[in-house]
Structures are given as structure tokens and as C-alpha cells.
Amino acid sequence: MKSQNNGETSPRRARGRPRGWEDKTAQNTIKSLDRAMEVFEFLSEAQGKALTVISAEMGQSPATVYRVLVTLEGRGLVEFDPVEQVWHIGPQAFVIGARFLRRTSLVDCARPLLRKLMEETGETANLGIEKEGSVLFLSQVETYANIRAFFPPGTLSPMHASGIGKALLAEMDEARLTRTLQGKPFEAFTEFTITDLAALRDNLAEIRRAGFAIDGEEKNLGMRCIAAPVFDVNGEAVAGISVSGPTSRVGRDDIARLSGSVMEAAQALSLAIGGHATRRRT
């Protein structure tokens, strides 16, 4: 498990991180900062709550929570609504968060491809990545149709009930798969949701064979979704592209037609970010 130091191009090597650097960082976190960020995240999940409610639900002193909120308010990360007397996430949080997308060229590369995909298929096209065992939707181009499937960017969705999620899971090796899935019970959203590991494994094998994943009303009734993985330079699946729409337009008969476009877009994105068009052959 020693560092292998044999990266092919090795643009400039790491310097200074100790030997086993998996996740041993726990003793030099700042406690008060971590507690403050807990408040920040809590507020983002449950917006529009009053101070008392927040402090009660978090089991913290109102005074402390108050000071955290006031401090964050000073930077616009949080906002106070003086009419409703409740706290919200502030605009500065949006500004900073949006800069995450700037980091990787993934979104920039993807947008023209998403648009093309949407125009070809007529359905909303989505881009997502994996984030801590969930699918994080980064960008989308909406269909012209009035009935739409809509995942606002920033939305998190469980892997096991999402097209992009399953497309990513299907490309993971055994260790990563176990790690990603651990501690995540398979919540059943509809009668079609895959709720046990054996069935999921079967489905993943099928996905690998086909090259694309189908979410057939597994998250929302009446909605179907076709997804394909995007590979980076190392041949690892780092993102997924999908189209999603109502079953009326995305029927079983449409799968053959749509999946081709989706896989094509995913391959184009893989190439655009300097990756392999297909999975790594081990």
C-alpha cells in the first residue's frame, strides 16, 4: 500500500502528505468550525427555520447557533428574513458553490453535448457525478415539451434508483462498489425500485453488457431515464449522462433509439475531457 510513485506523466509530484494518507485527518480539525459548518449544512437542508427551532433540533445552545448564524450572515452565506423571522441560505453561498463547477471543465465540455442530445431525443438531458454514495446533478438542458422531468442542478439522488447512479455503479470494481453502497439501505420509492443487492448486481451486469442503464420508474412513477457512463483519462467512470422523460414519450420501444444517442453523447464527453471512450480493460 506504499505510494507507487509511477504516474505516467506526473506533472509535479505531491510533497509533504504523510505516508498512509487515506483519511487519517481527524485530530486536526477545528471543532468549533466543524460545529458551525454543521449548522450551515443543517440550515441548507431545512430552510426557513427560526433560531429556536434550529437550536432545538440540533441539540445546541441557542446562543451558539445565534452567533454562528450572525457570523455567516455577515458574509452573506446566510440570510435572515425579518418578516418571517427565519433563516435561509444566502446568495454568497450560491456564488461560492457555483465556482465548484468552474473547477473541472466537465460542465463546460458537457453543455454543447447535452444540448445536442436534448435536440436529438427531445427529452431533458442531464449530467451527474457521484458524490459520497449519491448522484449529484450538475447541469441539464431542458426539453421543449411541457411535461418534463426536472432535477435542478445541485440535487442529490440515491444511486440505486437513478439511471446515472446505476451506470456509475456498473463500472465500479468490487471494492469501490461495496464502499459506495455500504450504510445505504435501498429505500423503495416506487414498486419498481430495486431493493436488494442481488437484484441490483444482476441489473448492473446487464448494464455493463448493454453499455447503458435504464431507470424505469424506479424513483418516480411515470418517469423513465436512460443513462450512460463517462470515463476519464484513467478509464474510470467519473460522470454520467442521461435523458429523462415521461413513460408516455420514453416508452420501451423508444429505448433502442434513445440509448444510442445517450451512449454517443457520453462517449463524446469522455473524449472531450481527455478520457477513454470506453471502459478500461483490466
Added chain:
Amino acid sequence: MKSQNNGETSPRRARGRPRGWEDKTAQNTIKSLDRAMEVFEFLSEAQGKALTVISAEMGQSPATVYRVLVTLEGRGLVEFDPVEQVWHIGPQAFVIGARFLRRTSLVDCARPLLRKLMEETGETANLGIEKEGSVLFLSQVETYANIRAFFPPGTLSPMHASGIGKALLAEMDEARLTRTLQGKPFEAFTEFTITDLAALRDNLAEIRRAGFAIDGEEKNLGMRCIAAPVFDVNGEAVAGISVSGPTSRVGRDDIARLSGSVMEAAQALSLAIGGHATRRRT
């Protein structure tokens, strides 16, 4: 300027904030948290920097910055790139930031209108609000054309050189105008940028008369933009809608045609969010 307490429906009144509540919050901010957030914001502006660089540029101890970053990393707000050995904004920041949009229904209400506006005009349609003396772009629907004006959501832009910015400035009263503009020198981006207050005032008067604002290559050469204000329930301008495109397609002759659509969309949004279709008559 005292609180008027005569809101029409007054769903539930505020309780507990002391008398003069302008901005007297300064003594109960948490210093260490504020310093940590400074690091966070600094990183968002200058991504991909190494620890040493960050601490040097911020004039802080490397040890402190390190602990802040490790703490934020533990929550995914920040990420460490072990290859390049630099720090970035993390996905969790995007997740939290995106929830800012959920707070107000502004974006939800606007999207269908932006789409319609884009289809009518053929140009990219944008939605923006004012945030601390700058325009914050919240959402957009892109044109089909290959040459595009593009402000990614989350972008900040100066008020004086932006269509939406000027549309909002034009609706401010004297006090608010002064407050918004103070401490912001009029940076010149092109030869057409308005750089002095007198000229800006003239332009704002013209905008009020016309009902829409034009940014004629004032920020980017070759790009023109037509914007109109959106009013809330109190008749205050809280947002702006615009279309933007290259001067080749958005020429002087197109202004009459486009401005109608823009104003129409802005009025529709005003109504959709429960506001007045036009400015408050004082």
C-alpha cells in the same frame, strides 16, 4: 424609516430583534469562524492554490489555514487535489449553494418565461438580482445559435456595465442608489463603458422613461444586452430579465422588436411572484 408594521396580511410578526436593527451586529460574530470563512471565500475566488500560497497571500499562519481546510474538507466543502497538491471548492459547497435558489420561487417562476423569451427573441435569456452592489446571475436559457453570450449562473458582474444592473439602478430611490454605488469605482471595460456618475444618471433617467435598459458593448465588445426590471409585491425592483447576444444579431434596429418581448417577460414574472407589473408610483 421606522418599521411600518402595517403589512396587509402579516402572517406572523417578528419577535425579539432590538430597536435599531440596521447592522449593529459586529460584536457577536465568532472571530475564528469569520476568519475560516475568509479562507473559504478566498479559495473560491482563487482556486487551485497550494496551502503555502494561500496562507502567504492571506497573511495567515500556514498551520491555521491548514486546519481550516482540513476541517472543511471533512464536510466536502473543500477538496484537496493530491496530484496537483492544491485546494479547490468541493461538491458540498455546490449542493448547499444550489439550495439558495430553492428559497425564493423567483427562479422557478422565471424559467418558463425565460424559455419563452429565448424562443421569441432567439437570444440567450438571463435572470439576475442585485447582491451587494453587483449583479448576480441566477439562471439562464441559452440560445440555439452557436455564437452565444454566456454568464454562467453564480457569476457576479458590476452594476454600471450591465443591462440588468442598470435596469435595477434606474428603479432605486436616491438613497439606495448612493448606497449601492458607493465605494464602487466605475471600472471601464470597453470604450463604451459609462465611467462617470453624471452620464450614468442621464442614462438611468432614459431607462426609466423607456422601461428597459440597454448595455451596448459596455462590458464586452461585440455584445449587446436588453434588460427590464422585475417588481415585487411592494413595487420594488428585485430582479431583472435580459436577453443578450452579439451585436450582429442584436443590432440597433432590433432593439425595438426585442425590448417589447423583454419587458413583457419581466412584467409576467412580476405578476408571477405576486408583484406589481409596473413600478411603484410614489
Added chain:
DNA sequence: TTTACGTTTTTCATATTGTGAAAATGCTCT
């Protein structure tokens, strides 16, 4: 391979400063 250098972590002693309980303040509703 060994040495030198630059960067990142950790250690450690110190006092800064974050903390919660409780009191004070301010608002709304009866």
C-alpha cells in the same frame, strides 16, 4: 544512493475566545 530544499503536518505552551446558563430586551397576542 545520498543530500538539500521546499512544502506540508504535528507538537506544544499560551492566552485568546468560544461557550452555555441565565438575565434582559422587545415583540405580539390576550
Added chain:
DNA sequence: AGAGCATTTTCACAATATGAAAAACGTAAA
């Protein structure tokens, strides 16, 4: 007017954040 409730502030204490310096570590040069 006054009770009741939620938000701020005060205050005394010790938890803990801090920076300097040392240690750990990887890279590049000798």
C-alpha cells in the same frame, strides 16, 4: 396593560484555537 415567547446580551470559565518551530515527507539535484 400584561403575560408569554423568541431573540439578544452579559458574564465567568475553561475549552480550544493559535502561531512558532520542529518533524515528516517527497522531489530534484549531486
